Amino acid sequence: MRNIVKEFPGVKALDGVNLKVRKGTVHALMGENGAGKSTLMKILMGIYEPNGGEVIFKGKQLVCKGTKAAIESGISMIHQELSPIPDMTVAENIYLGREPVKGFIVDEKELYRKTEELFKELDIKIDVTSKMRDLSTAYTQMVEIAKAISYNADLIIMDEPTSAITEKEVDHLFTIINKLRDKGVAIIYITHKMEEVFQITDEVTVLRDGQYVGTELAENIDNNKLIEMMVGRELKEMFPKTIVDIKEEILAIKDFTLEGKFQNVSFNVRKGEILGLAGLMGAGRSEVVESLFGINLPDSGEVYINGKKVNIKSPADAIKNGIGLLTEDRKLTGCFLPLALTDNMIMPIVDDYTNGLLISDKKVNDDCQEQRISLNVKTPNLEQIIGNLSGGNQQKVLLARWMLTSPDILIVDEPTRGIDVGAKSEIHKLMCKLAGMGKAIIMISSEMPEVLGMSDRVVVMHEGKKTGELMREEATQEKVMELATGIVSAK
Structure with a gap:
């Protein structure tokens, strides 16, 4: 890709960007959110047309009008934002x-046989007849990976392929990637997990603010050099944990049970505390907090806030009781993608901004502008459609939403999933600031360094059960993994 230029109204997303990928290599494309990585890949996939520059693929100029043409040319992509059709298998x-057909109808037997054969080759253990809506985000991610590989492409773009899967699945994906590389397939690999760059990639290209910074062999750079290339400065505090005065218990859940999801889960969190919820895929962490927030009601169990038993039957009840929930999948359950930033920020408390039938635009703009500045949301204006923002900036808008509700208890489910190193540090600082204000934070994270770096206490789950609890000073990767895999369990 040579001298690629892409302009949107008011924004020059790409300004003379270059990318050169060799056959049979894994090429990391790195940069902060908003650097232009996804935009560049959407041009390669024919989703966007560039305003300048050219694409050369397998020695010939490539002009793709839509994804179908890109796929037919030998390029496939795993998108960062998952978009399955939920009611299909x-x-x-x-x-x-591209279903196999018999006459004029889909040959379902052959369809399921082909999928099972693909999954066997990739060693993916998912029932091919399951409805997508019944799969967790992590399993959905694995299906998307399998789909991209099923095209037998010469070049596969992987945009944040490990953002929703656990370490075990990451190892599995890397095995698949190594097999593809050995076959001569080229892979463009986008990730915000720095350690993966040095584990799996051969070369690294860095973008910053829509411009090309440089390309290096992965073996010739280290973590600090890569971060410096990405953010234009050294980033010394990835986990800026500050130890604050932890006070009395604010929330306790007792014997939470939801058939088929989790059993007899109990834990508490105190004012000023960051409580980490750790566990592998399918452990039931998200399901527990969704029940606490009133999304899926538990079959049994009790909730106490400030020592008093409360009944939470809906998210509205949870919000009234001072609880906020940043959900795991910002696209599916977080953002209202066609709406403006202001609409997304005020959605849970829109009544607070109404006077009779009218919304006070001035109050909305004042409060949202304050949050935009506080969270460093990169946007031309507050009326920008949230779907046009990068993933990291969308996440900041969702955090702003909950800041406007002034929660006493904030639950953050994978708060830095798919977010660049600079934005991660900003969100971690915000969490510490809230803890310092006496807020209680429950953090679910599949990234072990984040769990160990940010938590005052870690509760670990395995297959729907709480297997243990570790204080910050005793929590190690080995101890957490022992509890998360069920090797060691709570006594």
Whole structure:
């Protein structure tokens, strides 16, 4: 890709960007959110047309008018934002638009056979007849990976492929990537997990603010050099944990049970505390906090806030009781993608801004502008459609939403998933600031360094059960993994 330029109204997203990828290599494309990585890949996939520059693929100029043309040319992509068709099966999602047919109808037997064969080759253990809506985010991610590989492409773009999967699945993906590389497939690998760059990639290209910074062999750079290339400065505090005065208990859940999801889960959190919830895929962490927030009601169990038993039957009840929830999947359950930033920020408390039938635009703009500045949301204006922002900036808008509700208890489910190193540090600082103000934070994270770096206490789950609890000073990766895999369990 040579001298690629892409302009949107009021924004020059790409300004003379270059990318050169060799056959049979894994090439990392790095940069902060908003650097232009996804925009560049959407040009390669024919989703956007560039305003300048050219694409050369397998020695010939490539002009793709849409993803179908890109796929036919030998390019496929795993998108950062998952977009399955929820009421179709796994097999139907993978071969959508290219189903095997018998006469004029879909040959379902052959469809399921092909999918099972693909999953066997990739060692993916998911029921191909399951509906996508019944899969966790992590399993959905694995289906998306399988779908991209099923095209037998010469070049596969992987945009944040490990953002929703656990360490075990990451190792599995790397095995798949190594097999593809050995076959001569080229892979463009976008990630915000720095350690993965040095584990799996051969070369690294860095973008910053829509411009090309440089390309290096992965073996010739280290973590500090890469961060400096990405952010234009040294980033010394990835986990800026400050120890604050932890006070009395504010929330306790007792014997939470939801059939098929989790059993007899109990824990508490105190004012000023960051409580980490750790566990592998399918451990039930998100399901527990969603029940606490009133999304899926538990079959049994009790909730106490400030020592008093409360009944939370809906998210509205949770908000009234001072609880906020930043959900795991910002696109599916967080953002209202066609709406403006202001609409997304005030959504849970829109009544607070109404006077009779009218919304006070001035109050909305004043409060939202304050949050935009506080969280460093990069946007031309507050009327920008949230779907046009980068993933990291969307996440900041969702955090702003909950800041406006002034919660006493903030639950953050994968708060830095798919977010660049600079934005991660900003969100970690915000969490510490809130803890310092006496807020209680429950943090679910699949990233072990984040769990160990940010938590005052870690509660670990395995297959729907709480297996243990560790204080910050005793929590190590080995101890957490022992509890998360069920090797060691709570006595």
